[in-house]
Amino acid sequence: MPYKFFSFILLFALTAVFLEAAGVQAENGKGTEITSRDMTFEGRENLVVFSGDVYVRRPDFELWSDELYVHLKSETDMDETSPEAGEDDNIEKIVAQGNVRIQGEGREGRSGLLTYFPDTEVVELEQDPRLIEGRNSVEGEKIVLNLRDNTSRVYGSEEKRVRVIFHPDGEED
Secondary structure (H helix, E strand, O other): OHHHHHHHHHHHHHHHHHHHHHHOOOOOOOOOEOOOOOEEEEHHOOEEEEEEEEHHHHEEEEEEEEEEEEEEOOHHHHHHHOOOOOOOHEEEEEEEEEEEEEEEEEEEEEEEEEEEOOOEEEEEOOOEEEEOOOOEEEEEEEEEEEOOOOEEEEEEEOOOOOOEOOOOOOOOO
């Protein structure tokens, strides 16, 4: 398979950094905006829940989902974090659920469930995941993107085989 398509998958993985949105402050200082019908903080569970037409906007991407769960680390885990750690270091994982769509830099991802683990920089897309760039796409049972080492893997199953659609540059419709 052409190198360009693999680079597409890796470049898409880089846009998944959007999930650091729950850190509330973008590196460029423009910040992050999260809107939803409701927001609940559940202190005992260390959980922030955004529900109802969730929309996340950052300068480098947009995300839509039915619900967004930000799982915070326990106080014990946070005590082990260094003093110079950023806001993202207080996040255990972020889960976008229901009609998940992310769009940015000419690429798009869709799934029913997206989970991001900041400590390992791993993104998992499940429930009919699909990555799209132009007319190129990849889909399977589960897509795992490792942002730290720029790798990705698309898993298939008996019910849902991996499917890649690739159109070389300049190919007519």
